[in-house]
Amino acid sequence: MFRPRKTVNLLAAILAAGAGLFVLLVSGPGQSNRVIEDKKGDPQRGGYVARLAGCIACHTDFKSKKGFLAGGKSINTPFGVFQAPNITPHKEDGIGRWSLKEFSRAVTEGVSPDGDHYYPVFLYPNYSRMTDQDISDLWAAMKTVQPVAGKSPDHNLGFPFNIRAALGLWKMLFFKSQPFKDNPSKSKSWNRGAYIVNGPGHCVACHSPRNLFGARDISQDLTGNPEGPEGEKVPAINAASLTKNNWTKEDIVFALRTGSAPDGDALGGSMGEVIRESTAWLTDEDLKAIADYLLDKS
Ligand code: HEC
Ligand code: HEC
Structure with missing residues (x-):
């Protein structure tokens, strides 16, 4: 998901790793600034949120038949290869001992839950915008999944990206947990769209440029x-570009439903x-x- 320019990236990353360690020693992982209200989750709605997100x-490797949410296929990035973990309710190998708060x-x-930072390849910068209700529903749905034994292999990351502590600095510089806020001057539908595109649907995660550290500049989204x-x-896929290429509202809905663009081409690759x-x-x-x-x- 991230593609820094390679020449400077190693030096920059070493500096970041060093500074990250320092920051971690000084401050430790950040305290939770969002306390989820204990909402009753609806597993059916949660299944929909899981699709959307x-x-x-x-988290599922459909080819290996490991099982639903029992760990994904490898994710190749310029920082190395990530493996999405088992997130079934299995007590040892999955997240069966977790609480809604965790x-x-x-x-x-x-x-x-142990206070370690996750890599942003797990798209929490986007998911931080989700409502408490969506998270509670998602959690209710996760609990209905069949527990599966077996852990995913470890990530295979080059130095210094394998130093988790460095993520403390990355998060300090580039991440703010920010629940979505409606823009009152826009319609209900527009706000729902903004929520999906920037939040759970994470369209911005792929359709926006990233800096050397794999972070987005929101003004370029x-x-x-x-x-x-x-x-x-x-x-x-901002308005200027879609309008220039003659995409209408109906074209966008049709393409997202069927995979066909207005010129008849199939949208391929990761899309x-x-x-x-x-x-x-x-x-x-x-x-x-x-x-x-x-x-x-x-
Ligand atoms: C682009 C791929 C991707 C998507 C989409 C994604 N994840 Fe993940 N997820 C990962 C990776 C990779 C990790 C491991 C991160 C790490 O080791 O720091 C992870 C870690 C996790 C963990 C931590 C598990 C543990 O054992 O510590 C949970 C829980 C989780 N994801 C749940 C979700 C949920 C819920 C969603 C949807 C809202 C989601 N993920 C979407 C790739 C993804
Ligand atoms: C994993 C990366 C990824 C994510 C996430 C993603 N896209 Fe895309 N998208 C692509 C790629 C790659 C293409 C180009 C596909 C092609 O040309 O075959 C594309 C093409 C498109 C196009 C066609 C644009 C054009 O001018 O041809 C639209 C519309 C679109 N995406 C909308 C969305 C929306 C809406 C979301 C969020 C729900 C989204 N995308 C999420 C990677 C992504």
């Missing part, structure tokens, strides 16, 4: 990414997977909300 696509802290702040996941070019595993399952109302937002996003 792509949890299933990353789950919420992992998903919205990138901190484990949706302007495209020349080097997206697996080195793929990801097009701009093909996003459509198959996520947007094809969404309600018409949510797809229209996404289109309303994209066509009115500078």
